[in-house]
Amino acid sequence: MQRGALLLALAGFLPWKAWAAPHTTQLTPQNAATQCTARAPCTQPTVDGWVPPLEYADGKKFPMQDYVNGGPNGELYLLVSDDASYGTSVCNTGTARAAGIPATVANPCVNQTLFIGLRLPRPKDANGNLLNPSGLVTVWLDANRDDTLNAVAGADLPRAEDRRIVLRYSTGPSGISSVTQSQGDGTGAWVASTSGAAWATTASVTLPAAEPGFVHIELSVKLRPTKSLTLVSEPLTASVRKMGLAIQSSPFAIAGATQKMGGGIFYNNKNRLPADNLPGTWETLEFKAPTPIPLSLSMWNVGQMPDVTFWVPDGGSGEIDTVAQQLFKKEVACVSEIWMSHERGELLEKVNALRAAELLPPMQAITEQNDELLRPSTESTGLVLLSSRQILEGGVHHFPSNFCTGMDCLQDKGVLWARIATPAATTPVLANDDSGAPHIASGTDYGEFVDVFCTHVNAGDNTPGNDTDAREKQFTDMAAYVHQVRQGGPLTANSGAYQLGDNDVFPSGTWPSGLDRPAFLMGDLNTVGPKATQADSGFAGYQRMMGSGQLNLSARTEFEKANSTFSKARDLARTASGADPMATGTWVSSQCTSDVATQLSTRDRIDYVLVFPPEDGPEFPSFALLKEPTASVDPHFDPDSVFYFPELGQTFSQCLSDHAMVDVNVTLARVRDVLKYNPARPHRVEYAVKQVTDLETASGCCADWYTPRVRMQTNGFWRENAYLNIMEDQIIYPNWFVHTGPDNPTQFPDLPSLFLGTASMTSAIWEEDVGPSDHYDSIPEGGAGTAVDERDAHFTFFASSGLFRRVKGEAQANDWLTPIETVANFQSGYEHGVTLETAGQDHATENNARVRHYFNVKELEAP
């Protein structure tokens, strides 16, 4: 069953109310007993009206979007402290303060407290002068949340244990702020809390000089009555660990302001405002670990030498089929030293044949393939990056040809890049249509990805000399390439820190930045590194590799200085998770036999899985790495090489490769919530073809792709781009794009705020052939038909509802509005866009392609 059909079937089983239940947000409490020590003190907000994001680094960040007034977005930070009390030496102390955190902070830190930090944009007058805002911030707190969730009689209305806290503020020379607190009376009304029953609250509002465009608002709420005798926090008790929470910022109109701004709600959902007296409309804040996003990464040098270098035998006795056996169930694998193009192609075929036999979906890959007779087989990286998850973007970079020594100069080493959709990207999401009816969206959330790099660098000695010089130049080159890829391109670096090499293959244009999350580098780095607790100082080459100027992985980021929850590891397979933490040597040599598995602690470690942290700065990343990743290193043996030495009375096996395989399991977590589609803001609309896969033949190489037409039309304008330069491969990652905006050669304006029309788009996939070129079929409808509506995918974005749909076609004007499937509703998120694969089913010509389409409606900065 195809995924779309499967999701629809699932939708049929979903009771409507199941999806209408209160939304849930996980927030991990900061626990003084387990997270905070004198050696690594925690950071907690100080309620002083200055809201540096990293004070909340043990919490979570949310956007504040004003769906009524538009204007720039604000930010909300939440942090909660757990039951354990703090000593003076374990929190807000020490000298290693993260950026923005003031010198004077509250100490000791406080337990059982919810901290709320808001940074809201200030209004301006017609001349751009900042004005002094005023308004209300309302906080609703639902204790005994389970009663509300379980529909206990009377719990649908605020009761005596529930609180409403209202901060009324004005700013400027005569600014004042006041806090009032009410509790429910069980009938839908709020009554003032008595001093004995009030939850202790502090608040502070400032217009900080360091950030003049924003008003900073900070509150703390003790999560129990002030005079509680038991000192028990009901929301934090082990059997509960939750509460209801809603927050609304309601700015007042300011005289002279061009626009009211600074509004927003928690939880951020345009269609679900918190109702004052309905706790069921408030968010459920669960005090537990964030939703884990697991991912496993494998690195293996398989030693498949080129046919032409007959004087260099393979690294082991493995061949493509036996190598494939070890790889086909991996999630993401970097495979190095498959030097022949046809063997790289065969590996992908073999792993997918093995997966098909076990009813697993096919792997996707980044690699280099060509059928150019005059191009030497060694003129490639020799790398294959396999992924059982969708690859959203990809590219190939070769190191400059003079960065090599000896035999390595016969090769063209470099680095592969794959942007991989994490499991969170394909979690089923409901999209309501115009009538409110739910559909399970068929798109993949482009924002849920990690960037993965796969490399193999210059071989040779580890003692300083020509080999290490070349290798270290490659590290520097690679680090610069990685940074430019992660920031979203464009790759125009020949005048910069790295050079685009010969035969580099990379997407044109730009793509969403990935600097807001960790990225991973897997590779044979040919640099001997420490194992487990061995000191770095004994491995000078490793120290240089990890240090500034090369991979630049040694320094702690500002977020890491302030956060006590997430992993700070960079070198994930340094320590084995099994009985012997030192068993991480990877170079097992070509004479490897079955007893090598017990000798890994004595072998050199040259194959790595490294972490590039999110971009350093005074802000939250979007994702972080949960503690602690696990790792194992294992040689693999050739089942066909078992032989018995009667003289020794022993049976031996040869290794498939002269390198052991490195396996790492990581878990990501989201720490910054996503922006959603806000029709009150102006938007740029983007459409692109991200990936094309040839489905025409079972085997073979290679298709020559181009497109004469990537088209978008909206708001009375249209733009059609052609990409006629051939891209050769079975799978390409072209990023053939069209978008609104001023950089088009013809007028094609961005969508204005409050735009309620549609934006429609399509693309055509062509393959150059010896005879007439072939217009490939990329949609399941249409069969062998040759009209564009029978071969090309068509999409329409409905700005009034945020819906993005695949539609019937373009032959009739109404066809652009006739839905085939619901891809996404941007009111649900999709901050970085959505992607969808479509595949042709023309059984007459077999000219079928699988195409990854990308669409984004991107909020523009407000003037």
Next chain:
Amino acid sequence: MRAKNLGYALLTLALGGTAHALEPMVPYDNFNPMRPSTGRTVKIRGLDPARWANEQTGTRVESVRELAFTRLHLKSRATAGAGRYGLAFTNPARVTAIEAKVRLNNARSLGCLAPQAGTATSMAELSGTFFNAGTVTAGSAKDDVTAAIHVVSRSTDIPGSQELRVEATVAQCLDAACATRSALFTQDLGMVHQGEQTRLRMQWDAANHRFIFQRDEQAEVYGAYAVADVQTPSQQGKGLRVTHELPTCPASDPAPLGYANAYFHDVLVNKSAAP
């Protein structure tokens, strides 16, 4: 060998390849359905049935015959008897020359515990039956003459060795099933690693009563014979194959093994045999 034939053979050896112009080699199949080396009117998924027919004799416990991206992949694992497994040309009568890149990725040959019980062999080869040296009898391969150029693993190889041997042979079948043969020519063409690709060529030079063998860029080797070569063979068949030939061991021995895992690509033939 009769004196006249021997003299003729020596003469042709002396003249080498210059005496007669042989047909040029032309592409037959590059095993790349996306970019076939010769024109096809329709795209083929997998192996082209117009060029190849499946061929197998003997029994085996595991076998693979598939298009592997842009190569032919043949694999055979047998524990008894003799047999071949592969692809045969669909027009064998017109094929007088075969060339291909061959890579025997893995091979193991295990014989009986007592070496004198016989040698096990496993091969990847270009081979065929080219003529009959006697009187053709329908249904009988007797006197059919076969030629082969192959990469071979033998049970007498050093245990654990990655070295294989390239050989050229010409042989005459001595019985109807060609179970026994008389060698007319054998030449060692040197060692090759497991997994190392080698380009092999075999060409029947009927006018000079010999076969021409060549490995990679090495000098041609001429396999002259001194038997009549004007009769068409009884058992037509030429192709790309993996083979096994295993001794019958005592029941107390472990089973013998003939294992070959090979790739072939860029197949060329004599021009008149081109599709």
